[in-house]
Amino acid sequence: MGNEKIVLLSRREIEKMRRAGRLAAKLLDHLAPMVQPGVSTLELNDEAERWTQAHGAKSAPLNYHEFPKSICTSVNHVICHGIPNGKQILKDGDIINIDVTPILDGYHGDSSRTFFVGTPSPVAKKLVEVTEECLRRGIGAVRPGGRIGDIGAAIQEYAEANGFSVVRDFVGHGVHKVFHAPPQIPHYGTRGKGKRLRKGMVFTIEPMINEGTHEAEVLADKWTAITKDRKLSAQFEHTVVVTEDGVEILTLREEDAELKMAS
Ligand code: MF3
Ligand code: CO
Ligand code: CO
Numbered sequence: 001m002g003n004e005k006i007v008l009l010s011r012r013e014i015e016k017m018r019r020a021g022r023l024a025a026k027l028l029d030h031l032a033p034m035v036q037p038g039v040s041t042l043e044l045n046d047e048a049e050r051w052t053q054a055h056g057a058k059s060a061p062l063n064y065h066e067f068p069k070s071i072c073t074s075v076n077h078v079i080c081h082g083i084p085n086g087k088q089i090l091k092d093g094d095i096i097n098i099d100v101t102p103i104l105d106g107y108h109g110d111s112s113r114t115f116f117v118g119t120p121s122p123v124a125k126k127l128v129e130v131t132e133e134c135l136r137r138g139i140g141a142v143r144p145g146g147r148i149g150d151i152g153a154a155i156q157e158y159a160e161a162n163g164f165s166v167v168r169d170f171v172g173h174g175v176h177k178v179f180h181a182p183p184q185i186p187h188y189g190t191r192g193k194g195k196r197l198r199k200g201m202v203f204t205i206e207p208m209i210n211e212g213t214h215e216a217e218v219l220a221d222k223w224t225a226i227t228k229d230r231k232l233s234a235q236f237e238h239t240v241v242v243t244e245d246g247v248e249i250l251t252l253r254e255e256d257a258e259l260k261m262a263s
Helices: 011-034 041-054 122-140 148-161 254-262
Strands: 072-075 078-080 095-100 102-104 111-116 172-174 181-185 202-205 208-210 216-218 225-227 233-235 238-242 247-249
Touching: 011 041, 011 095, 011 102, 011 111, 011 238, 011 254, 041 072, 041 095, 078 095, 078 208, 078 233, 095 122, 095 233, 111 122, 111 233, 122 148, 122 202, 122 208, 122 233, 122 238, 122 247, 148 181, 181 202, 247 254
Parallel strands: none
Antiparallel strands: 072 078, 072 095, 078 225, 095 111, 172 181, 172 202, 202 238, 208 233, 216 225, 238 247
16 A cells, blocks of 8 residues: 555545535534433444435445444544444443544545543543644644654654553545545654655544553454553544645534634
8 A cells, every 4th residue: 555656636626525524524513412321322323324325425434344334433442443333322421432434426524523421531531632632733734745754743742742642553544535545644653754745635634542552452343443451542533635835624514614714
């Protein structure tokens, strides 16, 4: 994958990515109020699938390399790729990452957020807040002429300064008509290293930050990735495009995107 060509998207293709990205943001907004004690991760999945179809889109995860559901739901010590399940009931104090990827008009909008179920513990609250700030800082490091390593360095510095660790085994990725395309975007690294960022490159930044060790294990279901020490893991993800003078987040609601432009 490392040597495959990185696609640069045209204005027309970026507009399609924007439409898919906005739909991902709206889907997460739609699911957010459902995140309550007593709800199962399968209920979240089924509502996501229904809503996605009703909006003329498809769920990329469903049947992707045999992934069996429409979204990923990763609770507490699950790092990523948690499989929705009717027997998994959310309870007060849990954290849950919901990762959605609708395909609209052939293009993928890939985004995730970590939500609190009821009232979080102090460490859960800090981990989730630090992880969201890691994503913000990673995005802030993107500019044409910069390097992929700038992104990971910004994320790793902030996570580790707060006493947390950065997952190595899963990385961000190019995304367009193809769900997982080159380049890989590690959430750790060295400023000034790695491939150069160019206008029109579209990729995700999706830091997974752990309370304890960065080490991961994958369960027998071949998908669910968990922390080796069973401590908490949080994640936030946006799809972004490198612009003429910086970066645009594609997985924002239209209103939020306009606010960003104005600021
Ligand atoms: N949406 C995930 C990502 O951010 C990928 C999920 S692949 C699946 O890259 F098969 F697990 F759905
Ligand atoms: Co995702
Ligand atoms: Co992704």
